[in-house]
Amino acid sequence: MTDATLTEAADTLLAAYDTRVPVEPLVDKYPGLTLADAYEIQLVQIRRRVEAGARIKGHKVGLSSPAMQRQMGVGQPDYGHLLDDMFWLENAPVPASRFLQPRVEPEIAFVLKKSLTGPGVTVAEAAAAVDFVLPALELIDSRIRDWRIGIIDTIADNASSGGVVLGSTPARLTDVDLRLAGCTLHRNGDLVGTGASGAVLGSPLTSLVWLANTVGTRGVVLEAGHVVLPGSITASVPVAAGDTVTAAYAGLGSVTARFTEETS
Template sequence: MNTQARPEAVQALLGAYRTGQPIEPLTERFPGLDVDDAYAIQVGQVEQWQRDGAVVKGYKVGLSSAAMQRQLGVDQPDFGHLTGGMFHLETQPIDLSAFVAPKVEPEIAFVLGKPLRGPGVTVAEAMAAVEFMVPALEIIDSRVRDWKIKLVDTIADNASSGGVVLGSTATSLSQVDVRLIGGVLRRNGEVVGTGAGGAVLGSPLNALVWLVNTLGARGVTLQAGHVVLPGSITAAVPVAAGDVTTATFARLGSVTARFSKVGGAR
């Protein structure tokens, strides 16, 4: 554990947010960093955002599919925080000047109807806490140059969180087997990825349980109204100014993200 490096790493990542300039991998700059250090660095950034007025609106599970683990060369999930400023409306172009190297992922988002706290939460208890599901597009981003990341790098960088667009069609868990929900990701009308809920740890519900119990061990409770992104059903796809991406899910509907030219409307 490298507690002396933590404040410096927090400031380096906060600086990348302010300037839009990526940093070199933390694992190269601070070779002794471990997973505990990485989560402490993540929390250090979130605490600064909260001092600046941000509110945590939910969490994301990253690296929960084999596709994403292969893409980034890791072998376990991680989690990050979602703050209010990360949520974008479908109808509003998303300005890419706020990102460094954005990619999109199609996800089945859970919205909680009551608090949920681990450890020891079961799948049944997690299901009972979910009020509804919505289609979602997560925008992942890396403040680390060229996505040259190891597990510790992405955890420290808030699990490579960037933003999220939620669809407006709510579906109850009782209406569909979430494992069997198929999805198609399109960029500018072209199919760029396909997958199903089962790609996410066997079921997105397993990712939710993993998150709740992992956060609970750290003294954190998920609250009613929190959004949980359990992980992508496909590999992530890069986006550029002018792109329009749509994720369409069987039984859930679709969600679209529109990306604007840097510094202005599309």
């Protein structure tokens, strides 16, 4: 694809954030898009946002658990960028109308104390680079109509990122069972999902390694202080204004997100 085409596709997605009207899948209009094209479309948007004053605060891995891969019909993981304006405070209202078709996912977030430069990052190096973990709820969203995403469209659309709510109970890596800790997801008091933390590629650490090595091939470094969301433990669930969602993790506490109408 030409640069002009990639820029046009990026503009289409950026406009959807503003209008909050989803667009048709990019692959319908640009059938020749490759994975590399899709990541470039994502990067054009991120560069544009950074030029406008946004700051990169980390990355997310998407589609890394069987539950999510089944739900979205996409069989491989991808990654996106987390910008500072995507972070919402626990228990503070999140205006649902800022999003197009939001869904939530329970995740165990990593906070890095050392940078990770792939390719070639091992599990040992990744574990040594983690400062602490936090309970998290990721808010995913799609600028593509009705979540009709394949791998190309979700990558181009910043891996269907929306926002993130971090909990307030940091834990050391050595104090959490990253593989077999249980997780429950409740929406308005109803149990809507359960899982084990290892649902994410066998361990969220594997996801962190995958991310470091995948972005590394594109010259991107995971920075100290950054947040990494490794992927959802359960299938995602839709949310709307009025909903309250809580994810609880064995040994790691819980995190709650509250969705409201727009407040002035």
